[in-house]
Amino acid sequence: MTKTMVLIGTRKGLWTATAEDDRQSWTVRGPDLGLNEVAACAIDARGARPRLFAGASSSHWGPAMSYSDDLGATWIEPDPAPISFPEQTDTALARVWQIMPGPADQPDLVWAGTEPSALWRSEDRGVSFTLNQGLWDHPHRKEWQPGGGGQALHTILPHPQDSTQMHVAMSTGGVYRTTDDGASWNPANKGIQGSFLPADEFPEYGQCVHKVARHPERPDQLFAQNHGGVYRSDDEGTSWASIAEGLPADFGFNMVVHPHSPGTVYVIPLVADMERFPPQARLRVYRSRDAGQSWEELSKGLPQDRFYATVMRDAMCVDDLPTTGIYFGTRSGSVFASADEGESWSEIAAHLPDVLCVRAGRVG
Amino acid sequence: MLVRIPGALRQFTDNARTLEVDLPEGSDVAALLATLGCDNPSLVRRICDERGNLRQHVNVFVGTVNVRDGNGLSTTVPDGAEVYVIPAVSGG
Numbered sequence: 001m002t003k004t005m006v007l008i009g010t011r012k013g014l015w016t017a018t019a020e021d022d023r024q025s026w027t028v029r030g031p032d033l034g035l036n037e038v039a040a041c042a043i044d045a046r047g048a049r050p051r052l053f054a055g056a057s058s059s060h061w062g063p064a065m066s067y068s069d070d071l072g073a074t075w076i077e078p079d080p081a082p083i084s085f086p087e088q089t090d091t092a093l094a095r096v097w098q099i100m101p102g103p104a105d106q107p108d109l110v111w112a113g114t115e116p117s118a119l120w121r122s123e124d125r126g127v128s129f130t131l132n133q134g135l136w137d138h139p140h141r142k143e144w145q146p147g148g149g150g151q152a153l154h155t156i157l158p159h160p161q162d163s164t165q166m167h168v169a170m171s172t173g174g175v176y177r178t179t180d181d182g183a184s185w186n187p188a189n190k191g192i193q194g195s196f197l198p199a200d201e202f203p204e205y206g207q208c209v210h211k212v213a214r215h216p217e218r219p220d221q222l223f224a225q226n227h228g229g230v231y232r233s234d235d236e237g238t239s240w241a242s243i244a245e246g247l248p249a250d251f252g253f254n255m256v257v258h259p260h261s262p263g264t265v266y267v268i269p270l271v272a273d274m275e276r277f278p279p280q281a282r283l284r285v286y287r288s289r290d291a292g293q294s295w296e297e298l299s300k301g302l303p304q305d306r307f308y309a310t311v312m313r314d315a316m317c318v319d320d321l322p323t324t325g326i327y328f329g330t331r332s333g334s335v336f337a338s339a340d341e342g343e344s345w346s347e348i349a350a351h352l353p354d355v356l357c358v359r360a361g362r363v364g
Numbered sequence: 365m366l367v368r369i370p371g372a373l374r375q376f377t378d379n380a381r382t383l384e385v386d387l388p389e390g391s392d393v394a395a396l397l398a399t400l401g402c403d404n405p406s407l408v409r410r411i412c413d414e415r416g417n418l419r420q421h422v423n424v425f426v427g428t429v430n431v432r433d434g435n436g437l438s439t440t441v442p443d444g445a446e447v448y449v450i451p452a453v454s455g456g
Contacts, residue, residue: 034372060454061373061451062410062419077406079405079406093414
């Protein structure tokens, strides 16, 4: 029987939930990593043994990045620190926001995104990382402003077929793309609104894009949940068009693609920037099976009465099982899971600190 | 000189509550931390970031003097002084 694990990064530590019965019953364990805020986590299933990653940060003792090769029984923080800004940047790491294992044919390649906004590359499976200098030296950097959570690079999308291409997303800053293996980067935000900008609501860059996703079999097509606005690009981010029609609201933080079905995406709408609650105080996931042309509500098993918690940008994910599982955690400390692609949901963990990131996958 | 380690950082000192550090007379806190970091980089990066700045919610006392009220990390550590690393009251 497949063993499935969900990593749950919270404001105060990391929990794991595991199931060995096709995701029907879950054993929750934790907290690991003490009182550290775990804003980024990942399951890297490429090696002989799965490697878990956690980007943790202590309000006292600063940020750190750790890994575990025994499914969280022990955690290793390498020396020297895996992510450390070079001296010439005159900068210090504030937080790890994203950990992204590379493709299967490069089992030691791992990417990371941080606050301040920077992209990092590891070629030793996350033991040490090198700063992407092209993005760090970008002339736009001085104009990227911090969002509510800090000025961070939170989304990393390596091209599934061409290792010289990649998209990243930052809040604020928006989407940037490289086609020369990270040597140079260009903004890719045309059509995405920046409603908080006074002069030009459709600038070349500076948007607060909350999350971007794409399906590996359809690399030209990108989906974005913006700080106001839900968008699709069919030309690798060169231009974007709204796909918000049919949703109860266009604000939110999540954007997740179905791993086996190109054009199927999931979001969790919130009322608005200034009213960050689920519409009608009902917790609902919305799914589109036609690349955003239409949306359907998924709420079976989710709280439908006076629910006011939100879901952070990395607190929603899918697993890689044949029948896709979907997971998300709330700022009220609950984790909900669906083993049937969103048709029905159950609460697999409750009363945790506010959930910041969730990742799931097969670990045995 | 003697450095007193808070409980939260003893995982990096094999649970030692204190560390003895030999420094030339007139050395400052920065030199003390640099010496500590040679053998124990994991410990020191909890106290200072990679630019060598004292973390916001960590206090270092030389005797009874908080170095933030003195000369920061340039505060001299007198021979025989005790140095305390103490987490600030913060968080929620």
